[in-house]
Amino acid sequence: VLKKRTMLLRRLINPKRRANKKIKKTTTFKSCHPTAQLIKAGIPSRCYSQQKPILDSTIEDVFEPNQTEQPPDHDHIYNSTTEDPFTAANDGASTHFGFKTVDKNEKEGLVGNVFRNVADKYDLMNDAMSMGVHRLWKDHFVQKLHPVPGVVAVDVAGGTGDITFRIIDQLRKKQEYSVKKQSKITVVDINPSMIQVGRERAQELGYTTDEVVDIDFQVANAEKMPFEDNSVDMYTIAFGIRNCTNVDKVLNEAYRILKPGGRFMCLEFSKVTPDTLRKLYDLYSFNIIPPMGQVLASDYESYQYLVESIRKFPPQDDFAQMIRDAGYSFVSYEDLNFGIVAIHSGFKLSP
Numbered sequence: 001v002l003k004k005r006t007m008l009l010r011r012l013i014n015p016k017r018r019a020n021k022k023i024k025k026t027t028t029f030k031s032c033h034p035t036a037q038l039i040k041a042g043i044p045s046r047c048y049s050q051q052k053p054i055l056d057s058t059i060e061d062v063f064e065p066n067q068t069e070q071p072p073d074h075d076h077i078y079n080s081t082t083e084d085p086f087t088a089a090n091d092g093a094s095t096h097f098g099f100k101t102v103d104k105n106e107k108e109g110l111v112g113n114v115f116r117n118v119a120d121k122y123d124l125m126n127d128a129m130s131m132g133v134h135r136l137w138k139d140h141f142v143q144k145l146h147p148v149p150g151v152v153a154v155d156v157a158g159g160t161g162d163i164t165f166r167i168i169d170q171l172r173k174k175q176e177y178s179v180k181k182q183s184k185i186t187v188v189d190i191n192p193s194m195i196q197v198g199r200e201r202a203q204e205l206g207y208t209t210d211e212v213v214d215i216d217f218q219v220a221n222a223e224k225m226p227f228e229d230n231s232v233d234m235y236t237i238a239f240g241i242r243n244c245t246n247v248d249k250v251l252n253e254a255y256r257i258l259k260p261g262g263r264f265m266c267l268e269f270s271k272v273t274p275d276t277l278r279k280l281y282d283l284y285s286f287n288i289i290p291p292m293g294q295v296l297a298s299d300y301e302s303y304q305y306l307v308e309s310i311r312k313f314p315p316q317d318d319f320a321q322m323i324r325d326a327g328y329s330f331v332s333y334e335d336l337n338f339g340i341v342a343i344h345s346g347f348k349l350s351p
Contacts, residue, residue, distance in 0.1 A: 095245055104245055121297045122160050122197065125306070126239070130340070134239075137341050141238065141267045142166040144334070144343060149174055149212070150181030151233045154257070156222050156250075157240020158187045159194025161201050163267075167236075168213045175212050183213045186227075188220045189240075195219050223249040227257040230351055238267040242313040251326035258348040264328060269310040270319075270335070270342035277338055285310070316342050 095104045126134040147153065147167050155164045164187050171183050189195050195217050202208050207215055220226050222237070222244055235254045244250045254264050272278040285307045293303025314322065316333050319342075323331045328346030335342050 120193075120197065122194070123162075124296055125293070125303070133337065137267060137336055138162055138166060138238065140336065141236075141265070141343055142170055144345070145234065145236065145263070145265055147171055147174075147183070147234065149183055151183045151185075152231065153183070153185045153234040153236065154188060154225070154227065154232050155185060156188045156225075156235065156237040156254075157190075157243070158236070158238065159189035159191060159198045161187060161198040161207070163236055163238050164198075164215065165202070165205065165207060168207055168210060168215070171212050172210075180212075184216070185213055186216045186218055188218050188222070188225065190219065190221050192219050223253055225253050225257055229256055230259045232257045233259055233262050235262065235264045236266075239269065241266055241268055242309050247314075248322060248326065251323060251328075255327050255348055260348060260351050262348045264323070264344075264346045264348070266319075266344045267341060268313065268319075268344070270313070270339050271315040272339045273335075274338070281340065316344075319344060 093104060130137070142163065145167070147170050149171055151171070153167060155161075155167070158164055164185050167185060175181075187195070187198055189198070199208075199217050202215060202217075207213070218226065222240070223246055235258055237250075237254075241247055241250060251264075258264065272281045289307050290300050290304040294300040297303075313319070316335065316339065320331050320333050323344060323346045326346075327348070327350075329349045331344070331346040333342050333344040
């Protein structure tokens with residue numbers, strides 16, 4: 001036994017003397033890697049465990065396992081900072097729909113189906129995805145926007161009116177202490193179902209007869225807005241820009257319709273830091289939200305897409321650079337709740 005142990009140890013120390021004989025043994029390896037020779041040599045059984053078979057392996061394969069077989073990097077579900085799927089898609093015929101690659105011409109219809117399915121339970125969906133915190137995020141977003149009486153604003157992807165109604169509430173408060181000026185807000189959404197929900201909510205809450213603000217609802221594509229150049233003071237988009245096929249076109253179109261001095265503001269799910277918290281957030285997102293969508297709305301796939309679409313959206317710094325590239329000045333962003341969402345802001349200074 002001692003002689004066999006000595007011979008085996010020599011083979012391990014000197015790679016040139018390792019045997020290349022193939023073995024068949026139903027074992028996997030822990031801290032030390034057992035082989036048939038180890039067992040014969042009397043190595044204690046606590047050093048190995050019998051689990052799944054390793055067939056046709058050499059001694060080198062056993063003692064030097066393939067180093068490329070590493071656990072997947074947790075960041076693989078987030079976009080690389082060197083690749084922007086939205087601008088990259090402009091040069092080809094494909095883009096992202098969640099983790100799937102689809103034809104650019106198909107994405108608009110696919111996204112439309114998602115929001116057609118969730119329109120009636122949109123608030124419930126947001127509650128599920130944010131554990132109800134989305135209401136606080138939207139409050140902070142509008143406070144940061146700081147609308148003033150007389151403003152002309154466009155709320156894009158705002159079908160259900162969450163942001164618009166908050167803007168109107170802010171204007172009502174300020175109107176009490178200032179000269180009365182008529183403001184105008186247009187809610188724009190590409191999905192008629194979402195617009196219909198917004199109209200009904202506006203009527204129920206009394207916003208359609210408001211003397212302070214003239215509110216309108218329009219079905220339109222954010223990449224081609226039905227507004228004249230330099231006609232809008234404020235452009236808002238909340239939890240919508242990641243669903244657009246060409247984000248760069250959306251930014252350019254927003255820049256076109258904003259007046260000089262106008263402000264672009266975006267509220268969107270973003271990349272969470274630190275890594276430990278991001279892993280917990282991902283566990284919640286992928287394992288809780290889609291099943292919750294199935295229970296609450298009988299729709300697993302739509303909620304799965306919404307979770308995946310967050311991971312395909314550019315991180316905060318990359319999106320801020322996209323805004324700068326579109327011509328905006330004084331671009332900044334603010335992380336909320338460790339980057340679960342971020343508020344991006346930019347100003348148009350020149351016509």
